[in-house]
Amino acid sequence: MLCGVPDLSVPLLDFEAAWSSARQVDGWLTEAQARMLYDSARAVAPGRVVEIGSHLGRSTIMLAASGAAVTAVDPFPGDWRYGRSDTEQRLRSHLAGAGVDTRVDVRVATSRTTRADWSEPVRLVYVDGKHDMWSCLDDLRWSRFLRVGDVVLVHDAFSSLGVTSAVLCDAAITDRHRYAGRTGSMARFEISRPALRDRLRVLRELPWFVRNLVVKVLLRLHLRPIARLLGHRDTADPY
Numbered sequence: 001m002l003c004g005v006p007d008l009s010v011p012l013l014d015f016e017a018a019w020s021s022a023r024q025v026d027g028w029l030t031e032a033q034a035r036m037l038y039d040s041a042r043a044v045a046p047g048r049v050v051e052i053g054s055h056l057g058r059s060t061i062m063l064a065a066s067g068a069a070v071t072a073v074d075p076f077p078g079d080w081r082y083g084r085s086d087t088e089q090r091l092r093s094h095l096a097g098a099g100v101d102t103r104v105d106v107r108v109a110t111s112r113t114t115r116a117d118w119s120e121p122v123r124l125v126y127v128d129g130k131h132d133m134w135s136c137l138d139d140l141r142w143s144r145f146l147r148v149g150d151v152v153l154v155h156d157a158f159s160s161l162g163v164t165s166a167v168l169c170d171a172a173i174t175d176r177h178r179y180a181g182r183t184g185s186m187a188r189f190e191i192s193r194p195a196l197r198d199r200l201r202v203l204r205e206l207p208w209f210v211r212n213l214v215v216k217v218l219l220r221l222h223l224r225p226i227a228r229l230l231g232h233r234d235t236a237d238p239y
């Protein structure tokens with residue numbers, strides 16, 4: 001810090017401090033995925049990160065703790081299964097409680113509306129918004145604000161029918177999203193022209209997707225012991 005000017009070259013919080021706040025917030029993010037978000041945002045901090053779908057801020061805290069400037073986009077629809085009328089207020093209070101609110105610009109709007117007026121460069125996009133195929137494909141269009149070597153992370157890429165369909169469609173047609181692997185079902189794409197083998201790598205994740213679908217069905221049938229045999233120890237759906 002020089003004369004009261006924050007030093008943006010250092011993270012706001014180290015990973016452990018950020019995760020100890022984020023893990024107390026309800027949401028869908030494993031510790032390994034939290035580390036992927038934190039490290040990816042840290043690599044571009046103090047550059048701009050766009051998060052599509054923030055809910056209560058579990059992932060937003062990890063992104064902002066890195067020192068990156070985060071735009072958190074969420075319309076907080078009242079009719080969503082886990083949405084409540086006070087979700088936005090709870091998100092803001094979680095960000096303040098973690099000490100990262102100064103790095104987050106919360107946009108109460110859809111991804112598409114926000115993107116329509118967007119013009120500044122973005123260094124990392126985190127897609128975890130509406131989970132139907134068309135919305136997810138539309139969210140992937142945020143990648144046009146990224147440059148070669150930047151990253152798009154997609155949550156539930158291999159654990160949701162809608163998101164997985166979007167990822168498969170995109171793998172077939174994209175000329176700028178190169179699949180670079182996954183942490184659980186969080187997929188990492190780098191901005192670069194994919195080779196055929198990169199497209200095929202996405203297809204090779206389909207057994208993992210099928211396993212996750214089977215686990216979801218087993219959980220709905222209250223067959224947790226069988227889900228455990230597939231390595232799923234949580235009561236929540238796999239992600």
Ligand SMILES: C[S@@+](CC[C@H](N)C(=O)[O-])C[C@H]1O[C@@H](n2cnc3c(N)ncnc32)[C@H](O)[C@@H]1O
Pocket residue numbers: 026027028029052053054055056057058059060073074075076077080083109110111112128129130135
């Ligand atoms: C799975 S939750 C996000 C979870 C969050 N990333 C976390 O770590 O807990 C999906 C979010 O997408 C939001 N959403 C729904 N439609 C959206 C849209 N059109 N644009 C952006 N976000 C949307 C929902 O309000 C919800 O908060």
